[in-house]
Amino acid sequence: MVIVGTTTHLRYQSTLQGKCPYCDLNNSNLELQLYCDYTHLTLIPLFPVKRHGSIHCTACNAPIAYEELSQDCKTTVDAIAHQKRLFPIWTFTGSLVILLSLSIFIKNWYVKSHTDYPLEQLQKGDVVFYETENGYYSSFKILERKGPTFKVVHNTYIQNTFFDLEDLNEPSNYSKQKETLTLSDLNTMETKGYIEGIEKSKLNSF
Numbered sequence: 001m002v003i004v005g006t007t008t009h010l011r012y013q014s015t016l017q018g019k020c021p022y023c024d025l026n027n028s029n030l031e032l033q034l035y036c037d038y039t040h041l042t043l044i045p046l047f048p049v050k051r052h053g054s055i056h057c058t059a060c061n062a063p064i065a066y067e068e069l070s071q072d073c074k075t076t077v078d079a080i081a082h083q084k085r086l087f088p089i090w091t092f093t094g095s096l097v098i099l100l101s102l103s104i105f106i107k108n109w110y111v112k113s114h115t116d117y118p119l120e121q122l123q124k125g126d127v128v129f130y131e132t133e134n135g136y137y138s139s140f141k142i143l144e145r146k147g148p149t150f151k152v153v154h155n156t157y158i159q160n161t162f163f164d165l166e167d168l169n170e171p172s173n174y175s176k177q178k179e180t181l182t183l184s185d186l187n188t189m190e191t192k193g194y195i196e197g198i199e200k201s202k203l204n205s206f
């Protein structure tokens with residue numbers, strides 16, 4: 001069962017010397033405690049919610065408001081609170097895990113939707129993005145298919161990164177010269193990991 005809730009965590013504790021306005025001792029031990037609240041899913045912290053703190057006198061146990069402190073004490077408390085202003089990183093654990101899982105999921109979905117299209121089903125109009133043997137990237141377009149034989153036109157542009165490879169797919173970038181490729185050529189490219197992705201022609205998507 002997944003339980004969502006908020007937990008208060010004591011993250012800092014120290015004793016200051018100061019005047020307690022209640023028992024009126026001049027040198028009481030005043031205990032400062034700083035907390036952070038965080039939301040959790042069962043036992044996993046998701047994200048922090050707020051910071052808060054308290055001060056009490058260890059002699060008479062009275063809680064003391066910040067405004068009741070001497071100026072010296074206020075300065076000390078301010079310095080400590082400033083030092084502890086950032087939430088501990090572990091309070092973000094759940095958010096980081098969710099973000100990471102989501103980005104892996106989106107990346108997998110993207111790769112799958114761009115590559116999981118069997119070469120056997122390539123048809124006229126489809127575009128194949130590939131890596132060349134010397135590490136450049138380009139594409140070719142299927143003009144026609146007869147069984148295992150494809151007539152293709154190659155992109156006249158190459159680039160040295162696979163990012164935004166789709167941008168190369170401009171009709172005017174393709175050569176006029178037709179070349180022949182066989183299904184077995186394509187399978188060899190895929191086995192060597194040279195096929196980066198396939199963009200199905202809109203006509204073939206329906």
Ligand SMILES: [Zn+2]
Pocket residue numbers: 020021022023024028057058059060061062
């Ligand atoms: Zn006191």
